[in-house]
Structure formats: structure tokens, C-alpha cells
Amino acid sequence: MSNRLVNILVPVISVILGLLVGAIVMLVSGYDPVKGYTALWNGIFGDSYAIGETIRQITPYLLSGLAVAFAFRTGLFNIGVEGQLLVGWFAAAYVGVAFDLPMYIHLPFAIIAAAVAGGLWALVPGLLKAKLQVHEVIVTIMMNYIALHTTNVLIRAMSDGGENTGTIKETASLKSVFFESITDYSRLHYGIFIALAMVLVMWFILEKTTIGFELKAVGFNKNASEYAGMNVNKNIILSMVISGAFAGLAGAMEALGTFQYASVKGGFTGIGFDGIAVALLGANTPLGVVFGATLFGALKYGALNMPNAADIPVEIVSIVIAIIIFFVACGYVIRYFLEKKNKKKEAK
Amino acid sequence: MSFLEVLYFIVPSAIFYAAPLIFTAIGGVFSERSGVINIGLEGLMVMGAFIGILFNLFFVDTFGAATPWVALLAAMVVSGIFSLMHAVAAISFRADQTISGVAINMLGVAVALFSVKMIYGKGQTDYIQERFIRFDIPFLSEIPVLGPMFFKNVYSTSILAIGVALCAWFIIYKTPFGLRLRAVGEHPMAADTMGVNVTRMRYIAVIVSGALAGIGGAVYSQSISGEFSHTTINGQGFMALAAMIFGKWHPLGALGAALFFGFAQALSIVGGQIPYIDQVPSYYLHILPYVLTILAVAGFIGKAHAPKSIGKPYIKGKR
Numbered sequence: 001m002s003n004r005l006v007n008i009l010v011p012v013i014s015v016i017l018g019l020l021v022g023a024i025v026m027l028v029s030g031y032d033p034v035k036g037y038t039a040l041w042n043g044i045f046g047d048s049y050a051i052g053e054t055i056r057q058i059t060p061y062l063l064s065g066l067a068v069a070f071a072f073r074t075g076l077f078n079i080g081v082e083g084q085l086l087v088g089w090f091a092a093a094y095v096g097v098a099f100d101l102p103m104y105i106h107l108p109f110a111i112i113a114a115a116v117a118g119g120l121w122a123l124v125p126g127l128l129k130a131k132l133q134v135h136e137v138i139v140t141i142m143m144n145y146i147a148l149h150t151t152n153v154l155i156r157a158m159s160d161g162g163e164n165t166g167t168i169k170e171t172a173s174l175k176s177v178f179f180e181s182i183t184d185y186s187r188l189h190y191g192i193f194i195a196l197a198m199v200l201v202m203w204f205i206l207e208k209t210t211i212g213f214e215l216k217a218v219g220f221n222k223n224a225s226e227y228a229g230m231n232v233n234k235n236i237i238l239s240m241v242i243s244g245a246f247a248g249l250a251g252a253m254e255a256l257g258t259f260q261y262a263s264v265k266g267g268f269t270g271i272g273f274d275g276i277a278v279a280l281l282g283a284n285t286p287l288g289v290v291f292g293a294t295l296f297g298a299l300k301y302g303a304l305n306m307p308n309a310a311d312i313p314v315e316i317v318s319i320v321i322a323i324i325i326f327f328v329a330c331g332y333v334i335r336y337f338l339e340k341k342n343k344k345k346e347a348k
Numbered sequence: 349m350s351f352l353e354v355l356y357f358i359v360p361s362a363i364f365y366a367a368p369l370i371f372t373a374i375g376g377v378f379s380e381r382s383g384v385i386n387i388g389l390e391g392l393m394v395m396g397a398f399i400g401i402l403f404n405l406f407f408v409d410t411f412g413a414a415t416p417w418v419a420l421l422a423a424m425v426v427s428g429i430f431s432l433m434h435a436v437a438a439i440s441f442r443a444d445q446t447i448s449g450v451a452i453n454m455l456g457v458a459v460a461l462f463s464v465k466m467i468y469g470k471g472q473t474d475y476i477q478e479r480f481i482r483f484d485i486p487f488l489s490e491i492p493v494l495g496p497m498f499f500k501n502v503y504s505t506s507i508l509a510i511g512v513a514l515c516a517w518f519i520i521y522k523t524p525f526g527l528r529l530r531a532v533g534e535h536p537m538a539a540d541t542m543g544v545n546v547t548r549m550r551y552i553a554v555i556v557s558g559a560l561a562g563i564g565g566a567v568y569s570q571s572i573s574g575e576f577s578h579t580t581i582n583g584q585g586f587m588a589l590a591a592m593i594f595g596k597w598h599p600l601g602a603l604g605a606a607l608f609f610g611f612a613q614a615l616s617i618v619g620g621q622i623p624y625i626d627q628v629p630s631y632y633l634h635i636l637p638y639v640l641t642i643l644a645v646a647g648f649i650g651k652a653h654a655p656k657s658i659g660k661p662y663i664k665g666k667r
Contacts, residue, residue, distance in 0.1 A: 025462075128646050132647060135654075138641065138642075141586055143638075145583055145638045149635050150631075277454075313466060315457075318454060318457070325451040328447075329443035331443075
């Protein structure tokens with residue numbers, strides 16, 4: 001078995017194990033797993049509305065997955081995607097509400113504002129990591145909470161104590177009349193093209209540019225990169241900022257596409273944390289992220305159909321996703337068994 | 349309100365809000381001192397909060413006034429067992445400890461909410477009847493100034509929390525077990541050559557951290573919220589993690605930091621009733637713990653050193 005095949009098999013086996021555990025949990029707690037997974041399937045592919053909403057859900061997952069994956073490639077663990085997403089969400093909504101511009105300026109402006117906000121939010125952990133060797137995990141977790149409180153305060157200030165920024169101007173909206181007409185008025189919007197374009201951007205940066213080569217080199221071996229004359233600190237900061245910009249764009253998808261506003265939040269959206277799962281499942285490659293985002297976005301949206309159709313709480317899907325991450329993290333064991341099996345075959 | 353009255357008001361509520369953080373942060377100290385990162389504290393706390401409420405609701409007729417205490421034990425046991433998952437992944441399966449911690453967080457919330465919806469058919473449980481209650485410590489509460497501040501209207505769980513922190517300090521710094529624990533976290537290979545069972549020590553440490561986080565969660569749900577829903581534990585575990593780091597991986601440091609964070613939390617909740625403090629927007633009090641933690645890890649408040657071998661699985665015979 002080649003190394004490449006094993007790399008693909010580990011996530012596939014993890015997904016199967018995750019779904020199996022989900023079925024067992026349903027069985028043990030007195031639900032019908034067949035009915036449950038049928039409801040899940042129908043929730044994803046049932047009709048054109050469901051398909052549209054599923055793709056809509058996949059859009060921010062693509063970007064949050066890219067954000068986590070990009071930082072991982074430089075050896076950084078960005079748990080702060082959630083916070084960067086929130087500031088991006090607010091920035092996009094703010095630009096969308098506060099300015100009156102023609103669409104060809106307004107929309108790009110709002111999108112770029114979100115990317116810049118996310119990038120700046122990620123600059124803090126990047127700088128601290130590069131200059132003071134502070135572990136990015138702790139800083140990004142703390143930055144998440146600061147982002148949550150900060151955006152809430154800003155939204156309240158913007159709306160004179162209200163809970164909502166108000167709907168963005170049409171010139172900043174990603175809303176798609178065409179998608180609405182073919183998907184029975186789902187909230188599917190043009191953001192999916194931006195997300196897919198960013199997949200290409202990440203692939204291009206990592207595989208085709210010197211910057212990408214340096215970023216990956218730092219991820220593989222910091223010291224070797226240093227001796228080879230690369231500026232490790234610069235690469236760490238750059239990687240965090242680009243990762244944060246992807247996360248900010250995920251926020252823009254919510255602000256300009258799905259919701260058309262930003263509102264005060266009691267807790268996190270979960271999109272950023274699920275981005276970790278997406279990136280892990282996709283082995284931190286752009287193409288892998290597409291698969292990961294598709295799977296988790298579909299699972300998350302399809303699950304909403306489970307309480308109605310099969311009377312099963314939606315959280316079953318969160319259990320499945322957590323179990324999948326758990327097994328991917330324990331990839332060592334799966335590899336071990338695959339190799340053992342392989343050796344037996346060879347011995348015969 | 350005079351200055352003393354303000355203190356009488358704020359100090360007990362600070363300790364009240366700090367108690368769950370203290371338990372959980374001490375749990376974190378055990379795990380991380382043995383070299384296992386435990387980001388899963390949040391999920392373990394959620395589990396503890398959930399089991400505490402569930403047990404309380406189901407067995408209140410059997411145990412009467414003692415229910416919260418028995419529920420605390422139940423939460424401790426269940427979260428301890430739950431943390432085994434993290435232990436197996438991080439220690440035996442050589443998983444990335446941060447990632448398996450993230451999985452524990454997601455799983456804790458998901459399992460708890462799934463069960464709540466299964467049992468109650470809605471997103472939150474009923475309110476419990478038997479909570480932890482305040483009492484005055486006889487004699488000590490009569491002391492002028494200090495009495496009303498520390499010994500009047502106290503929760504027994506707060507006293508237990510401070511007791512646990514002191515015990516943890518004694519265990520980690522004054523017993524052979526503690527020495528081995530620290531050795532395993534700093535230099536597992538050296539510890540191994542001296543005959544310390546690295547794997548066993550780390551398993552014990554992670555399970556202790558799970559048990560303590562479970563207690564922390566159950567204390568929170570049974571004294572502060574009174575029910576369990578998806579917002580019951582909302583970042584408490586991460587704040588405990590912050591307290592542990594702000595306390596520089598030392599039990600007493602973690603105790604102090606948790607008390608301080610409890611103070612900030614109390615200020616942000618009851619601050620509106622206190623002169624001068626009510627002028628400060630609650631926003632600054634909300635973000636204070638997180639900003640302080642960033643400053644602490646950045647070394648602006650004295651250098652903090654994490655245990656040397658933290659996050660690295662120990663593989664026998666590998667240099």
C-alpha cells in the first residue's frame with residue numbers, strides 16, 4: 001500500500017467509523033438509525049431547496065477550512081478562525097450598511113474589508129508568535145472571546161443599543177436571483193464562487209509561488225528554513241494574516257450572502273471550530289478542504305431535517321463530527337493497523 | 349455605598365464566581381504538569397455541569413438536601429471517565445493533543461445537548477430544587493471587617509475549591525507522586541530511566557483533570573445557573589485554561605488567577621450597582637480576563653514557562 005493511498009484511507013476510514021458510532025449512539029438511545037440517516041440524506045438532497053441550502057452551508061465551511069489548513073501548512077494551529085470570522089462578518093456588514101456606492105465598488109469593498117479585518121485580527125497572534133515565541137493556540141482562543149465581545153459592542157453602538165446592524169444595501173449583497181429561482185428560494189448566493197476561487201488561490205500560493213514554498217518549508221522545519229536564509233518570523237506572520245483573511249471572508253459570506261446583516265451573538269457560530277475538522281479531514285490540502293467542507297456542510301445542514309422527519313436531535317451530527325476528528329487525530333493507530341495488514345499480505 | 353460595604357458585596361460574589369474556575373484550573377495544572385495539553389477542559393466541564401443537573405433532578409427525592417453533593421460526585425466520576433478518551437488518544441495513540449482536546453470539547457457539548465433533547469424534548473432541562481446554599485460560618489463571621497467579607501454568606505463549594513487548590517499544591521510540590529508528575533512533564537525519558545511509569549502517571553493526571561473539571565462544571569450548574577442548556581457553560585473551561593496559564597502552571601498561581609477572573613466576572617455582572625464601577629462599560633470587564641491572559645503568555649507579567657515536554661507524546665527508546 002503506497003503512502004498516498006494510506007493518506008486517503010485514514011480520513012475515509014475515520015468518516016465510516018464516525019457514521020458507525022453515530023448509528024450505535026442512535027440505536028442505544030432508542031432511535032432508528034436507518035430512519036435517522038434517511039432523514040439526513042433527504043435533508044441534504046431531498047429537493048432543490050435543500051440542495052441550495054446545503055451548498056449555502058458549505059460556502060463558509062470552505063473558507064474556514066482553508067483558513068485552518070493554510071496556517072497548519074506553516075506549522076501554526078489557528079483556533080482563532082471563529083473570532084476572525086466574527087470581525088470579518090461585522091466589517092462586511094458595516095461597509096454594506098454605512099456606504100452608498102455603485103455595486104462594482106461597494107461589493108468588492110465590503111468583501112475586502114472583511115478579509116482585512118480578519119487578517120488584522122490574526123496579526124496579533126502572528127506577531128506574538130514571531131517576536132515573543134508565544135504559543136498561538138492560547139492567544140487565538142483568547143482573541144475569539146475578545147472578538148465576540150468587541151463585535152457585540154460595535155453592533156450595539158452602530159444600532160443605538162439595538163441587536164442588529166440592519167440589512168445591508170443591495171449594492172453590497174451577494175444575493176442571487178438566478179440561484180433563488182432554480183432552488184425554490186433558498187438562500188444560496190454567489191459567495192460559493194468566491195469560496196471556490198479562494199481554494200484555487202490557496203493552491204496557487206502554496207504550489208506555484210516562492211512565498212508558498214517558504215511557508216511550507218517553515219512548516220516542515222523551522223531551523224532548516226532559517227539556515228537556508230528564509231525569514232522565519234516574516235513567514236509566520238504572513239501565514240497567520242492570510243489564514244485570518246480567509247476566515248474574514250467566511251464572515252463576509254454570512255454578512256453579504258446568507259443573513260444580509262450582523263447581529264449581537266450570545267455565543268460562537270461554530271463555523272470556525274468546524275473549520276478545524278474540515279482542514280483535518282482534508283489533510284490541509286486545498287482539494288481536501290473541498291471534500292471536507294462538502295461533507296461537514298452537508299451533514300450540518302442535512303441534520304436540521306432529522307428532528308422533524310425522524311424525531312432525532314440534530315446534535316447527533318455534532319457527535320459524528322467530533323468522533324471523526326477524534327479518529328483522524330488518532331491516525332497513528334489506523335496507519336499502524338493498515339501497515340500491519342499490509343505486511344501480512346506481503347508475507348504470504 | 350461606603351467602600352467597606354462595596355467590599356462586603358463584591359468579595360463574596362468574586363469567590364462565588366471563581367469556585368468553578370478554581371476546580372477546573374487545578375485540573376488543568378495536573379494534566380499539563382504531566383505533559384498533556386488539555387484544551388478539552390471546556391467539554392469536560394460541560395459534561396460535569398450536565399451530569400450534575402441530571403443527577404440532581406432524578407435523585408432529589410432520594411437524597412434530599414444532600415443531592416447537590418452526591419450529584420457532584422456523579423459528575424466527577426463521569427467526567428473522569430470521559431477524560432479517558434483524551435488520555436487514550438493523547439498518550440497511547442500519540443494523537444495531536446490540541447486536536448483531541450478540540451474533539452473532546454465538541455463531543456462534550458454534543459453528547460450533553462443530545463441527551464437533554466432526548467430526555468426533555470427541548471433544549472434545556474428543568475430547574476433544580478436543591479442547590480448549593482450559602483451559610484455563615486459560626487464565630488469566624490463575627491470577626492469585624494474580615495468576617496462579613498470572607499465568612500458570611502459563603503458557599504461550602506467555595507471553601508472546598510480553595511481547599512482543593514491547597515491540597516494540589518501540597519501533592520504536586522511536597523509528595524513523591526508530585527515530583528514524579530513534574531518529572532514526567534519536564535523530561536519523560538529521564539523519569540522513565542529512574543523507573544517512573546510515564547504512561548501511568550500521565551493517565552492518572554488526565555483523569556484527575558477530568559474529574560476536577562467535572563466538579564467545576566457541576567458546581568457551576570448547581571450554584572450559578574440552576575439548569576442546563578447550551579449556554580450554561582460558555583467559555584468557562586477556556587477561562588479556567590487561561591487562569592492556569594496566567595497562574596504559570598502553579599496550583600496557587602492558578603488559584604489566584606481564578607479568583608481574579610472571578611472578581612472580573614463578578615464586577616461585570618454586579619458592577620452596575622457599585623459606584624465608580626458602574627461608570628466603566630461592562631465590555632472592558634468582559635474582555636479583561638482574556639486580555640490579561642494574552643499579556644501573561646506574552647511575558648509582560650513575568651516570564652511563564654510551560655512544562656518542557658508539554659504536547660509531546662512519549663515514545664520509548666526515541667531520543
